Amino acid sequence: VRHAVLALIISSFSLTFAQAKSLSWEEAVDVVVTGEGDVAKARQGLISDPALDEQLRGGLAKGGRSELRALNAIRLLPRPSMVKELLGTLAKLPASEKQGQLYFVTLASMAGGEHGAEILAGLQAKVNVTSKTVPSSLRLALLSGMSLRSTAPTGGVLLQLLDDTSFEIRLKAMELATNRFKGGEKEQQEFLLKAMERSPYPLRLKALSVIGDLPAAQRQRYKSEVTKCAQSDQNQVVKEACASLKF
Amino acid sequence: VKMLFAAFIALSSSAFGQTCDPQGATYAACIEEAANAGQPPCLSCQVAEAVAPECNAKYDRLFRDGTVNTTIAWGYTDSNGSAEDNVWGEYWNSQIVDRLTGPCPASFQMYSPEQHGEDSEAIAGRQEATGCGGPVTFRQSCGFSRGDDPEIFTKTIVRNGRSIKLNIRVLQSALSASDSVNRSSRVEFIKKRICATTPATQVNSCVTQNTPPQVSSAQLLQSCRAGDEQLYQICRSDYVRRAWRSSIENGDEIVMYNGHARKGGGPSFDPPKVRSDGHVDYAWYESVREGHNQEAKSFETAVARGNPPVIYASHSCDSQKHFIRNGRFPEVSPTTAIVGSTRTSYSDETVGSTLATLDSAFSGSCDINTRIQSAACGFGINNF
Numbered sequence: 001v002r003h004a005v006l007a008l009i010i011s012s013f014s015l016t017f018a019q020a021k022s023l024s025w026e027e028a029v030d031v032v033v034t035g036e037g038d039v040a041k042a043r044q045g046l047i048s049d050p051a052l053d054e055q056l057r058g059g060l061a062k063g064g065r066s067e068l069r070a071l072n073a074i075r076l077l078p079r080p081s082m083v084k085e086l087l088g089t090l091a092k093l094p095a096s097e098k099q100g101q102l103y104f105v106t107l108a109s110m111a112g113g114e115h116g117a118e119i120l121a122g123l124q125a126k127v128n129v130t131s132k133t134v135p136s137s138l139r140l141a142l143l144s145g146m147s148l149r150s151t152a153p154t155g156g157v158l159l160q161l162l163d164d165t166s167f168e169i170r171l172k173a174m175e176l177a178t179n180r181f182k183g184g185e186k187e188q189q190e191f192l193l194k195a196m197e198r199s200p201y202p203l204r205l206k207a208l209s210v211i212g213d214l215p216a217a218q219r220q221r222y223k224s225e226v227t228k229c230a231q232s233d234q235n236q237v238v239k240e241a242c243a244s245l246k247f
Numbered sequence: 248v249k250m251l252f253a254a255f256i257a258l259s260s261s262a263f264g265q266t267c268d269p270q271g272a273t274y275a276a277c278i279e280e281a282a283n284a285g286q287p288p289c290l291s292c293q294v295a296e297a298v299a300p301e302c303n304a305k306y307d308r309l310f311r312d313g314t315v316n317t318t319i320a321w322g323y324t325d326s327n328g329s330a331e332d333n334v335w336g337e338y339w340n341s342q343i344v345d346r347l348t349g350p351c352p353a354s355f356q357m358y359s360p361e362q363h364g365e366d367s368e369a370i371a372g373r374q375e376a377t378g379c380g381g382p383v384t385f386r387q388s389c390g391f392s393r394g395d396d397p398e399i400f401t402k403t404i405v406r407n408g409r410s411i412k413l414n415i416r417v418l419q420s421a422l423s424a425s426d427s428v429n430r431s432s433r434v435e436f437i438k439k440r441i442c443a444t445t446p447a448t449q450v451n452s453c454v455t456q457n458t459p460p461q462v463s464s465a466q467l468l469q470s471c472r473a474g475d476e477q478l479y480q481i482c483r484s485d486y487v488r489r490a491w492r493s494s495i496e497n498g499d500e501i502v503m504y505n506g507h508a509r510k511g512g513g514p515s516f517d518p519p520k521v522r523s524d525g526h527v528d529y530a531w532y533e534s535v536r537e538g539h540n541q542e543a544k545s546f547e548t549a550v551a552r553g554n555p556p557v558i559y560a561s562h563s564c565d566s567q568k569h570f571i572r573n574g575r576f577p578e579v580s581p582t583t584a585i586v587g588s589t590r591t592s593y594s595d596e597t598v599g600s601t602l603a604t605l606d607s608a609f610s611g612s613c614d615i616n617t618r619i620q621s622a623a624c625g626f627g628i629n630n631f
Contacts, residue, residue: 032327033327033591034508034564035327035508035527036564036591039526040526064358068358068595072593076331098358109331109335110331113331113332136344136345137338137345140337140341144333144337144338144424147424147425148332166344166345167393167397168337168341168344168397175423200393201395205474205478206477209478234395235396237474241474
């Protein structure tokens with residue numbers, strides 16, 4: 001019994017000691033990523049650590065999972081002080097390789113925050129959003145970055161993206177068009193009319209929703225296309241949505 | 248019989264394009280030849296893969312009616328209540344879609360094979376045993392076609408001389424890559440679907456009166472129309488949840504959840520519940536376990552109907568701990584094989600495991616576990 005009590009006391013001391021021990025930056029990032037543990041405390045510990053940037057640099061240099069963990073920390077906290085460093089590394093990496101892609105997508109996800117304009121400029125220097133040789137996942141990440149920053153490519157590029165081989169890119173072009181066409185009536189009309197003729201069907205449904213929100217006089221310009229869609233669209237939901245639009 | 252089989256292969260070659268045997272010495276040349284002939288890549292890869300006889304029984308249920316239906320449901324992959332607005336799954340989903348719709352064979356290599364604190368000897372040992380972290384090639388997770396519905400991917404393969412139709416449905420819970428945009432779409436939804444006929448001066452108060460907790464989410468969902476899942480987050484989350492449950496209950500052979508574990512409260516298709524300090528309310532997820540209870544209930548229904556999924560993948564952090572050791576798998580559906588993670592799983596592992604699981608199953612592979620571990624170190628299959 002005495003031994004058991006002693007073991008219990010020792011184990012409760014070790015537990016208390018383990019709890020009191022602060023997390024390493026890598027352990028803290030895993031807590032923030034997974035939610036396993038005290039997220040608020042782990043986050044606060046990371047933010048208040050004066051040596052964090054240095055540790056993150058070490059993680060980036062180490063490669064593999066440490067690098068991925070550092071990129072996650074920079075993205076999730078977020079850590080704008082590391083943006084220049086990431087952009088510098090990205091400029092040297094081929095976008096066709098995994099490492100370059102991870103830097104690219106990490107930066108794209110931070111485009112809505114501090115240094116957003118600088119980030120977008122760096123990403124656009126790396127990837128042409130209409131290029132057929134760049135994987136659509138990277139081009140999608142760039143377009144998402146633009147969306148987070150409430151900006152968009154030119155009207156001409158958006159029109160071109162409606163013919164992209166990737167459905168995800170076409171749908172993202174539609175999402176961005178709502179940022180782009182505030183006030184540009186003629187460009188908007190050209191874009192929406194083209195979208196009404198393209199697959200996949202959510203593209204047509206979203207175009208229709210934008211048309212439905214236009215002032216009555218502007219909406220009138222789409223009457224013949226919407227009437228045609230109400231009669232012959234291949235998708236029943238789109239067909240019904242067209243039929244329900246009032247002019 | 249041999250002549251009939253040869254005739255069938257000849258017929259399927261002309262109907263689907265060139266058939267290339269991946270075990271054959273001329274596989275690469277065959278693929279190249281088909282590409283040079285201007286055939287769409289998906290038509291040049293109707294792989295007739297040799298299947299070891301001892302594995303046939305395991306796959307009988309998967310291929311029995313000549314169609315394999317798969318549903319991949321992405322959860323709401325927010326940044327766990329961090330300051331970042333980005334919903335992360337869009338990029339990783341596109342990594343899967345790029346390969347499914349790209350030419351065969353597809354290739355993949357995860358970025359982060361090692362675990363925290365692991366020494367190089369342990370990494371090397373695991374890599375030697377499973378090939379974990381090395382480049383992998385997929386001959387079936389590729390070459391799919393899409394029509395007007397972006398969720399649906401199809402292709403036909405020949406297996407043991409029989410034509411098999413493969414249907415994959417990919418569902419994305421997040422309306423866009425911005426959490427704040429997704430959440431704010433609820434106001435627009437209430438304005439358009441509930442307050443549409445309200446006089447302009449009273450719209451704001453109408454919105455307030457119809458915003459939870461004034462009304463329940465279930466009441467709001469009654470106003471979602473067909474197609475609203477493309478426009479409003481609240482309808483999108485509900486649409487994906489229903490489709491995912493229906494895929495379990497109504498006979499899909501393979502079902503996958505790719506998203507947050509929410510400490511055992513997942514699967515989770517909605518923007519997360521957050522506390523007043525902005526952090527995800529994990530205590531709620533841990534105690535209520537809404538998502539896991541829903542999936543268990545759907546499996547009970549499927550088992551009662553005699554048709555549960557053959558393979559279920561829970562692509563989330565520590566899913567073996569949350570949903571097998573501390574959850575209701577595999578007991579709730581003893582004949583279902585479960586893919587789960589032994590650790591914090593990063594998104595590249597989810598991509599690797601999704602593609603490897605599909606590739607192995609469609610190929611009728613005997614060593615599915617090794618193939619999954621090879622593509623995605625932290626994942627493995629149980630109860631297979």
